[in-house]
Amino acid sequence: MAGAAGSDPTARPAPVGEAAILQAAIAVMAEHGYHGTSVRDIAERAGLSAGALYHHFASKQEVLATIMERGIKALLSRTRTALDGAGDDPVARLRALVEVQILFHLQDQRGTLLGTSELRALEEPVRTRHLAKRAQQQRLFDAVVADGVERGVFATPLASEASRAIVVMCTGVAAWFSPSGRLSGRQLVARYQRLALAMVGGPAPEDDTG
Amino acid sequence: MAGAAGSDPTARPAPVGEAAILQAAIAVMAEHGYHGTSVRDIAERAGLSAGALYHHFASKQEVLATIMERGIKALLSRTRTALDGAGDDPVARLRALVEVQILFHLQDQRGTLLGTSELRALEEPVRTRHLAKRAQQQRLFDAVVADGVERGVFATPLASEASRAIVVMCTGVAAWFSPSGRLSGRQLVARYQRLALAMVGGPAPEDDTG
Numbered sequence: 001m002a003g004a005a006g007s008d009p010t011a012r013p014a015p016v017g018e019a020a021i022l023q024a025a026i027a028v029m030a031e032h033g034y035h036g037t038s039v040r041d042i043a044e045r046a047g048l049s050a051g052a053l054y055h056h057f058a059s060k061q062e063v064l065a066t067i068m069e070r071g072i073k074a075l076l077s078r079t080r081t082a083l084d085g086a087g088d089d090p091v092a093r094l095r096a097l098v099e100v101q102i103l104f105h106l107q108d109q110r111g112t113l114l115g116t117s118e119l120r121a122l123e124e125p126v127r128t129r130h131l132a133k134r135a136q137q138q139r140l141f142d143a144v145v146a147d148g149v150e151r152g153v154f155a156t157p158l159a160s161e162a163s164r165a166i167v168v169m170c171t172g173v174a175a176w177f178s179p180s181g182r183l184s185g186r187q188l189v190a191r192y193q194r195l196a197l198a199m200v201g202g203p204a205p206e207d208d209t210g
Numbered sequence: 211m212a213g214a215a216g217s218d219p220t221a222r223p224a225p226v227g228e229a230a231i232l233q234a235a236i237a238v239m240a241e242h243g244y245h246g247t248s249v250r251d252i253a254e255r256a257g258l259s260a261g262a263l264y265h266h267f268a269s270k271q272e273v274l275a276t277i278m279e280r281g282i283k284a285l286l287s288r289t290r291t292a293l294d295g296a297g298d299d300p301v302a303r304l305r306a307l308v309e310v311q312i313l314f315h316l317q318d319q320r321g322t323l324l325g326t327s328e329l330r331a332l333e334e335p336v337r338t339r340h341l342a343k344r345a346q347q348q349r350l351f352d353a354v355v356a357d358g359v360e361r362g363v364f365a366t367p368l369a370s371e372a373s374r375a376i377v378v379m380c381t382g383v384a385a386w387f388s389p390s391g392r393l394s395g396r397q398l399v400a401r402y403q404r405l406a407l408a409m410v411g412g413p414a415p416e417d418d419t420g
Contacts, residue, residue: 031330036245116385117327120241156408161401168382169375175326176374191371198366199409 018056020046022070025063030110034064034121064118065126071115072133075104079140090148091202094166095193097141101170102192106185112174141167145200155201166196228266230256232280235273240320244274244331274328275336281325282343285314289350300358301412304376305403307351311380312402316395322384351377355410365411376406 024046028037039060043053057063079100086096105112122130145163148154156162170192177188194205234256238247249270253263267273289310296306315322332340355373358364366372380402387398404415 033243033245033328033331035243035247113327117323118243121243156405158401158405161398162405162408164386165379165382165402165405168385169379172375172378172382175378188371191368192375195366195368195372195375195409198372198411199405201408 017046017048017052021048021053021056021063022067026067026108026111026114029064029114029118034060034118039063061121061123064121065123067111068115068119068122068130069126069133071108071111072130072137075100076133076137076140078104079137083140083144090144090151090153091197093144094148094196094200094202097144098166098170098193098196099189101167102173102189103185105171105174106177106188109174109177112171116171138164138167148200148202153202156199159200162199165199169195227256227258227262231258231263231266231273232277236277236318236321236324239274239324239328244270244328249273271331271333274331275333277321278325278329278332278340279336279343281318281321282340282347285310286343286347286350288314289347293350293354300354300361300363301407303354304358304406304410304412307354308376308380308403308406309399311377312383312399313395315381315384316387316398319384319387322381326381348374348377358410358412363412366409369410372410375409379405 021042025037025042028041028045032041037060039053040050042060042063043050046053053063057066079097082096082100083093086093119127119130141163142160145154145156145159145166149156149159173188173192177185179185183191197203197205231252235247235252238251238255242251247270249263250260252270252273253260256263267276289307292306292310293303296303329337329340351373352370355364355366355369355376359366359369383398383402387395389395393401407413407415
């Protein structure tokens with residue numbers, strides 16, 4: 001997860017103006033919601049004129065679509081990279097998935113909450129495309145859990161339910177985690193790896209509770 | 211859970227006009243968000259004039275506050291009733307908690323999502339009061355898991371993290387469950403009871419996977 005983009009939702013290098021607009025949009029929409037936010041609000045927060053914003057994006061909807069699409073693409077890309085690096089062991093692969101899912105969503109807690117609460121504001125065909133990519137992300141978890149069950153490493157009879165619950169609980173940290181709380185992000189990851197392994201009936205862990 | 215209010219967010223019998231307004235507000239805000247919804251929109255959806263709405267509520271904020279407050283109060287009340295009926299066994303108590311948390315949120319999926327996405331729109335002091343009640347709900351789960359650990363029924367070394375993850379995954383069903391999907395709400399409850407028990411290191415279950 002080194003080199004992760006922090007609060008920057010973009011998956012690839014973007015012009016300064018564009019990145020600033022997307023960050024400003026996440027901040028303003030997190031406060032007022034998509035429908036409560038105007039193009040002018042976003043431009044003001046980014047320190048630009050509305051005209052300058054329209055140089056980069058045709059509409060508020062295009063700003064939202066860009067935030068959502070880059071977010072899910074970045075998540076998918078990092079998840080695949082983590083799986084590539086995790087080797088063949090289902091335990092290591094599930095641990096890698098939990099780590100990426102938590103750290104990605106903690107890096108941009110406001111963006112995560114926006115991705116959940118403003119999904120309804122995304123227009124077609126972008127919305128359907130976005131949901132398809134979220135389903136892809138879920139299937140990466142499903143495949144790891146199913147593989148672990150098939151190989152006798154995970155004992156759960158509820159592979160698909162466990163897989164979905166793991167994604168929900170790892171994504172959900174963005175709604176409550178506080179960087180000033182008693183656990184660091186890394187400690188949280190270690191504990192959730194252990195919870196996820198317990199849920200799928202994985203082998204008893206070494207002590208990694210952080 | 212018999213006699214539950216279905217899509218009606220009210221915890222006690224309300225005048226027809228008031229209940230209709232609250233249901234209309236949930237429906238319109240689920241589509242357009244709090245800030246994208248006007249008092250007129252809510253009144254129109256409820257088949258009333260804006261003037262008639264103001265007879266019941268002083269503002270759009272009061273409508274939202276009423277929805278949120280009644281929702282969390284009803285959840286707390288049903289949860290305490292379920293615990294009272296569950297007896298002393300930590301397994302039975304955790305199963306009761308999972309059942310209430312899931313069925314309550316499935317009964318009003320739009321209201322649940324509103325409660326998550328429009329928390330930011332709730333003004334003080336209502337917001338702080340609401341968060342305190344949500345924390346109370348979490349503590350009911352915390353107490354059951356901690357008691358199970360203390361009595362050696364649950365083996366997890368991560369009681370508080372497991373308790374929070376269980377609340378998040380049970381509440382989260384509102385975001386993805388489809389009544390026309392392959393599982394009924396009851397089957398979902400049985401499977402999540404099993405997952406929750408696995409996460410806390412509970413005893414191996416009888417076959418209750420629905």
